[in-house]
Amino acid sequence: MNGTEALRTEHREIKIMLKVCNISADRIQKGNLAELDTIAKAVDFFKDFTDGCHHKKEEDILFPMLLEKGNPEQDASISAMLDEHVQGRKLAKLINKRLGEVQNGAGDTALLASSITDYTTLLEKHIAKEDSALFTIAEGILNPDEQQQLYEAFELLEAEEIGAGVHEKFHHMIHELAHKYQLMK
Ligand SMILES: [Fe+2]
Ligand SMILES: [Fe+2]
Numbered sequence: 001m002n003g004t005e006a007l008r009t010e011h012r013e014i015k016i017m018l019k020v021c022n023i024s025a026d027r028i029q030k031g032n033l034a035e036l037d038t039i040a041k042a043v044d045f046f047k048d049f050t051d052g053c054h055h056k057k058e059e060d061i062l063f064p065m066l067l068e069k070g071n072p073e074q075d076a077s078i079s080a081m082l083d084e085h086v087q088g089r090k091l092a093k094l095i096n097k098r099l100g101e102v103q104n105g106a107g108d109t110a111l112l113a114s115s116i117t118d119y120t121t122l123l124e125k126h127i128a129k130e131d132s133a134l135f136t137i138a139e140g141i142l143n144p145d146e147q148q149q150l151y152e153a154f155e156l157l158e159a160e161e162i163g164a165g166v167h168e169k170f171h172h173m174i175h176e177l178a179h180k181y182q183l184m185k
Helices: 003-029 033-067 072-103 109-141 144-162 166-180
Strands: none
Touching: 003 033, 003 109, 003 144, 003 166, 033 072, 033 109, 033 144, 033 166, 072 109, 144 166
């Protein structure tokens, strides 16, 4: 596996969680509070995996490597991707806040559901743009050695900043949720 393939694989995992959240938000909107547990798991996943691991790999490793190449089309795309990471972070915090309010009996389920779908809509579009545009440009610019360096730097980041076993824990969680929500391929 090379660097961009590793990120594309993570996109597939994140997209499963986004689909789970869309189903869950719809049920919460209809008053099914048993779904709050799934959203609590999703909030952890978005904070620790999507933002803490995947976006960190892009922001700290991939984007700087691409910016060194100085391609104007790609540089504009990176700036847009960074903005969307910031928006995603804010929305994930909002979901967490509204989830807490609903769990404490003082929240609004419609507001919680709408913040979840705002987040999933943003991330679905963000991932589609990276997969179809930025990563495709990157794959044209980076040579096999650079792709290998990228992959190794991602592995190191995971080991040093996220810790052993965390990716596997989330991988297992995604598998269980995909099964529960009948999203198995
Ligand atoms: Fe991204
Ligand atoms: Fe990404």
